[in-house]
Amino acid sequence: MSDGTTTGQSLPPVLERLREAVPDISFEYVPTPLDPAVVVSRDELLRFMTALKEDERLAFDYLRCLSGVDYIDELEVVYHLRSFRHGHTLAVKVKMPADDPHVPSVAHIWRAADWHERETWEMFGIVFEGHPDLRPLLTEEGLGYYPLRKSHPLAEIEDWQESLLERVEKLAAAAAPAGAPEAAVDEKAQKVAMAQKKAEVIKKAREEARAKGLPPEEERKYVQEAIKRFEEEMAKEAAAPAPAAARPAAGDERAQKVAMAQKKAEVIKKAREEARAKGLSGEEERQYVQQAVKRFEEEMAGAAAPPAPQPQRPAAEGKAPLSAADKAARIALAQKKAEVIKKAREEARAKGLSGEEERQYVQEALRRLEQEGEGG
Amino acid sequence: MLGILKTIAATFGIAARKPVTVQYPTERKQLPHRSRGFPTLLWDFEHDEPFCTGCQVCARYCPTDCMTVTMKDNPKYAEGKSPRKKIVDTFYIDYARCMRCDICVEVCNFDAIVMDNTWRSVEMSRFDRQDLVMDLDALLRPSKTGLLKNPFRDPMGVAHSGWVPKTEGAEGGSEEE
Amino acid sequence: MARPGAEHRHDLETIDLYINVGPQHPATHGVFRMILTVNGELVEDCEPVLGYMHRGNEKLPENCDYRQAIGYHDRTDYLAQFNTEWTYCLAVEKLMGLEVPERAEYIRVILGELNRVASHLMWAGAFGTDVGFFGTPFMYAFREREVIQDFFEAVTGERMMYNYFRPGGVAWDVPDDFQEHARYVIDHVRRGIDDLDALMTDNEVFLARCRGLSPVTPEQAINWGLSGPMLRACGVKHDLRRAEPYSIYDRFDFEIPVGTEGDVYDRYLVRMEEMRQSLRIVEQALKQMPKNGPIMASGLKRVLRPPPGEVYARTESPRGEYGVYIVSRGGDKPWRHKVRGASFCNLSPLREMVVGNYVADAIIILGSIDIVLCEVDR
Numbered sequence: 001m002s003d004g005t006t007t008g009q010s011l012p013p014v015l016e017r018l019r020e021a022v023p024d025i026s027f028e029y030v031p032t033p034l035d036p037a038v039v040v041s042r043d044e045l046l047r048f049m050t051a052l053k054e055d056e057r058l059a060f061d062y063l064r065c066l067s068g069v070d071y072i073d074e075l076e077v078v079y080h081l082r083s084f085r086h087g088h089t090l091a092v093k094v095k096m097p098a099d100d101p102h103v104p105s106v107a108h109i110w111r112a113a114d115w116h117e118r119e120t121w122e123m124f125g126i127v128f129e130g131h132p133d134l135r136p137l138l139t140e141e142g143l144g145y146y147p148l149r150k151s152h153p154l155a156e157i158e159d160w161q162e163s164l165l166e167r168v169e170k171l172a173a174a175a176a177p178a179g180a181p182e183a184a185v186d187e188k189a190q191k192v193a194m195a196q197k198k199a200e201v202i203k204k205a206r207e208e209a210r211a212k213g214l215p216p217e218e219e220r221k222y223v224q225e226a227i228k229r230f231e232e233e234m235a236k237e238a239a240a241p242a243p244a245a246a247r248p249a250a251g252d253e254r255a256q257k258v259a260m261a262q263k264k265a266e267v268i269k270k271a272r273e274e275a276r277a278k279g280l281s282g283e284e285e286r287q288y289v290q291q292a293v294k295r296f297e298e299e300m301a302g303a304a305a306p307p308a309p310q311p312q313r314p315a316a317e318g319k320a321p322l323s324a325a326d327k328a329a330r331i332a333l334a335q336k337k338a339e340v341i342k343k344a345r346e347e348a349r350a351k352g353l354s355g356e357e358e359r360q361y362v363q364e365a366l367r368r369l370e371q372e373g374e375g376g
Numbered sequence: 377m378l379g380i381l382k383t384i385a386a387t388f389g390i391a392a393r394k395p396v397t398v399q400y401p402t403e404r405k406q407l408p409h410r411s412r413g414f415p416t417l418l419w420d421f422e423h424d425e426p427f428c429t430g431c432q433v434c435a436r437y438c439p440t441d442c443m444t445v446t447m448k449d450n451p452k453y454a455e456g457k458s459p460r461k462k463i464v465d466t467f468y469i470d471y472a473r474c475m476r477c478d479i480c481v482e483v484c485n486f487d488a489i490v491m492d493n494t495w496r497s498v499e500m501s502r503f504d505r506q507d508l509v510m511d512l513d514a515l516l517r518p519s520k521t522g523l524l525k526n527p528f529r530d531p532m533g534v535a536h537s538g539w540v541p542k543t544e545g546a547e548g549g550s551e552e553e
Numbered sequence: 554m555a556r557p558g559a560e561h562r563h564d565l566e567t568i569d570l571y572i573n574v575g576p577q578h579p580a581t582h583g584v585f586r587m588i589l590t591v592n593g594e595l596v597e598d599c600e601p602v603l604g605y606m607h608r609g610n611e612k613l614p615e616n617c618d619y620r621q622a623i624g625y626h627d628r629t630d631y632l633a634q635f636n637t638e639w640t641y642c643l644a645v646e647k648l649m650g651l652e653v654p655e656r657a658e659y660i661r662v663i664l665g666e667l668n669r670v671a672s673h674l675m676w677a678g679a680f681g682t683d684v685g686f687f688g689t690p691f692m693y694a695f696r697e698r699e700v701i702q703d704f705f706e707a708v709t710g711e712r713m714m715y716n717y718f719r720p721g722g723v724a725w726d727v728p729d730d731f732q733e734h735a736r737y738v739i740d741h742v743r744r745g746i747d748d749l750d751a752l753m754t755d756n757e758v759f760l761a762r763c764r765g766l767s768p769v770t771p772e773q774a775i776n777w778g779l780s781g782p783m784l785r786a787c788g789v790k791h792d793l794r795r796a797e798p799y800s801i802y803d804r805f806d807f808e809i810p811v812g813t814e815g816d817v818y819d820r821y822l823v824r825m826e827e828m829r830q831s832l833r834i835v836e837q838a839l840k841q842m843p844k845n846g847p848i849m850a851s852g853l854k855r856v857l858r859p860p861p862g863e864v865y866a867r868t869e870s871p872r873g874e875y876g877v878y879i880v881s882r883g884g885d886k887p888w889r890h891k892v893r894g895a896s897f898c899n900l901s902p903l904r905e906m907v908v909g910n911y912v913a914d915a916i917i918i919l920g921s922i923d924i925v926l927c928e929v930d931r
Binding site: 032033034035037061062063064065067069070078080084087089091110111112113114115123136137138139140147148154 | 603604607609611612613615616647648650775776777778780789791796797862863864865866867874876878880888889891893897898901902930931
Binding site for chain 3: 377378379380382383385386387390396408409410411412437439475476477478479482483491493528
């Protein structure tokens with residue numbers, strides 16, 4: 001850390017004033033495209049900030065932004081300040097090691113820092129000492145992780161996407177005549193597996209090339225050769241078993257699906273009219289319609305493919321509506337669970353346990369309940 | 377009191393104006409030419425195949441990862457009927473994930489994908505989320521059947537930045553930057 | 554801040570009552586919850602609960618490349634999308650040292666200012682409903698906003714999530730009838746603002762409910778970090794378009810309306826006047842705008858890779874100072890991407906503003922802040 005005097009020749013005027021106002025605090029100047037930034041040490045931050053606000057020459061009365069930054073090995077808090085009286089701006093940065101994240105709070109200097117600090121605390125786990133009310137602001141309490149840290153991964157959405165596509169294909173396959181569907185799904189899975197293998201080959205080749213220290217052009221050639229070798233191998237393998245059957249025309253599938261949906265809609269309409277004619281109540285009417293739909297689906301399943309199409313069964317089962325008894329049992333279970341949770345929480349509070357301990361206590365109680373349920 | 381009278385006068389004055397509302401399902405507002413519906417693929421009538429070669433540029437630049445594309449060798453290339461070595465094999469767009477940002481259109485090397493500017497792609501309500509996953513057939517239908525008469529092709533925001541799209545010697549699989 | 558009636562509150566033995574306003578409540582303009590502790594009709598404590606709309610809008614762009622992130626900014630402040638895109642693009646341009654072509658700057662100014670009008674119209678309509686005009690100003694405001702929305706749709710192709718500004722310019726050129734269409738919009742909207750004015754400004758009921766409600770002093774406002782119309786209503790003549798001119802705002806002649814009391818009525822007046830000033834800027838920009846020319850900085854790569862560095866870019870969005878703090882470490886993705894939502898900061902002193910007022914007035918005060926919950930929670 002160097003003193004403001006030693007860095008650069010043409011310092012912004014605000015830094016000159018800063019040096020006059022706080023001569024005993026050393027800071028490092030970092031130019032950024034809009035605001036001059038200074039880095040101060042954590043121990044001197046509070047004194048520095050107070051001087052920025054109080055000193056007549058600086059008079060930074062407006063805290064416009066406060067952000068946390070995660071540099072993996074160290075954390076940083078950046079304060080963006082503005083002075084209404086002088087019209088100058090400044091960014092103050094303070095760094096801290098990642099395993100000891102705390103800085104003094106400035107909420108008593110600028111009230112605007114209140115929510116910013118709460119947010120930075122919950123997102124980065126930086127503790128602001130002396131903050132009047134350091135609770136999470138946007139997330140729930142007791143989250144246990146800090147979402148904006150680099151160690152917290154962004155959820156992978158690829159898997160979800162793949163599974164949805166598989167389901168779509170299965171549905172299309174179920175609507176199509178038997179025989180072809182399995183092949184289509186297999187083909188897809190095969191392709192995915194193939195692509196993964198290929199990616200591995202590429203990665204490996206690239207690493208090898210880098211290890212050898214090849215220039216980029218040769219590296220690319222090396223990788224391409226590897227891909228070629230891989231594809232030739234794959235072609236040899238693929239030649240042995242018979243190629244997968246071609247998929248039926250997609251237009252037919254869709255037309256069939258549409259026809260099916262129309263039939264179903266008719267069944268529902270008819271059932272509803274019948275129910276109304278009988279003068280059933282709302283709930284009864286719904287059940288009546290559901291039964292009709294179930295009957296229709298069973299009929300369709302019977303008519304669609306006598307040689308037992310495998311992928312259709314689980315889909316039909318999964319979609320079947322819950323019976324009334326099942327539902328009642330589930331509701332009863334949920335109520336029981338809620339009671340247990342409530343009781344355990346009260347017990348934990350009575351014992352004066354901390355938030356984390358309380359959660360564990362409740363979870364244990366739940367586990368006990370589940371074991372009992374399995375036993376009985 | 378004066379203010380309230382003014383308010384009443386304003387209300388009556390404005391009530392006399394012509395209404396601006398449109399009775400939606402029966403009559404529809406005209407969509408502007410550059411209206412951005414959902415992305416669809418274009419059909420190359422000259423060679424009777426899609427423009428898309430399945431190069432996956434759009435899938436890689438999609439901010440929401442809503443696309444899944446695979447390519448295959450073009451059988452027509454071997455017969456000499458088409459300039460495309462590779463051609464799209466499967467193409468899925470999950471319209472439920474798509475945020476209509478137009479980035480796929482901008483990055484496409486072959487001008488193969490456009491944003492549908494017809495009412496068809498605005499009225500996309502479905503009973504099941506899975507019905508919003510469009511396959512290649514559904515994506516090509518508007519262009520193939522002529523429903524999509526005049527797509528807005530100007531965008532190419534990246535092209536403005538000095539980057540020239542490759543149209544000649546359309547070779548699929550330009551994966552590397 | 555004691556209101557009439559406060560002195561009677563110990564005549565009877567009473568207990569505090571908790572009222573949950575929200576999370577699903579029309580008066581909270583989104584998913585937001587106020588836990589009000591009331592003594593009779595008076596609010597004794599208020600605890601805002603937020604985060605229902607938190608979608609990780611700071612984390613997502615850290616995993617996107619620089620162009621992909623623009624779409625996420627549309628969804629941060631969904632009433633001032635051009636202004637948010639603008640701030641983000643400005644940040645990337647400052648990082649890369651890009652020069653934006655003049656024509657693109659004019660397009661940005663025109664769209665950004667009309668967006669401000671659309672946002673304020675939306676606010677005025679919703680605020681009218683909060684105060685008790687049952688739906689009429691809402692309909693008037695939406696009728697005019699629709700005209701602006703149609704204009705945006707003709708230019709960008711989208712009604713709400715435009716994704717039109719790019720680092721270095723705008724995505725594609727404006728249509729041929731841009732000038733005529735914009736002039737039509739200005740004439741139309743000006744008349745619409747006059748309608749709203751006639752309906753609300755002098756209305757005695759409106760005055761009785763808004764005037765003198767929750768006054769904020771300039772010192773308080775600055776310390777609380779307020780910005781935009783909230784700050785100007787307190788009498789602080791601060792507008793980033795003037796104070797720290799970005800883009801080409803130094804070329805236009807416009808007034809900065811300021812209030813005197815800092816109460817709810819002043820916030821209303823400031824916003825109404827701001828709409829007229831914005832239309833003035835648009836008129837000037839249409840006159841000065843070059844007929845043709847580039848709309849995108851030249852020589853940009855398909856993937857933007859700003860040099861290592863950091864920047865805090867801010868613009869005057871309809872709600873106040875919208876800031877984007879980007880730390881780049883040289884890759885194609887921002888290392889840190891922070892959004893300073895204007896309504897996040899404007900909402901933070903809600904407790905101070907609401908306590909001591911009636912419950913019905915708390916709704917008006919909340920409405921006068923002009924919150925967009927997507928921007929508060931990000």
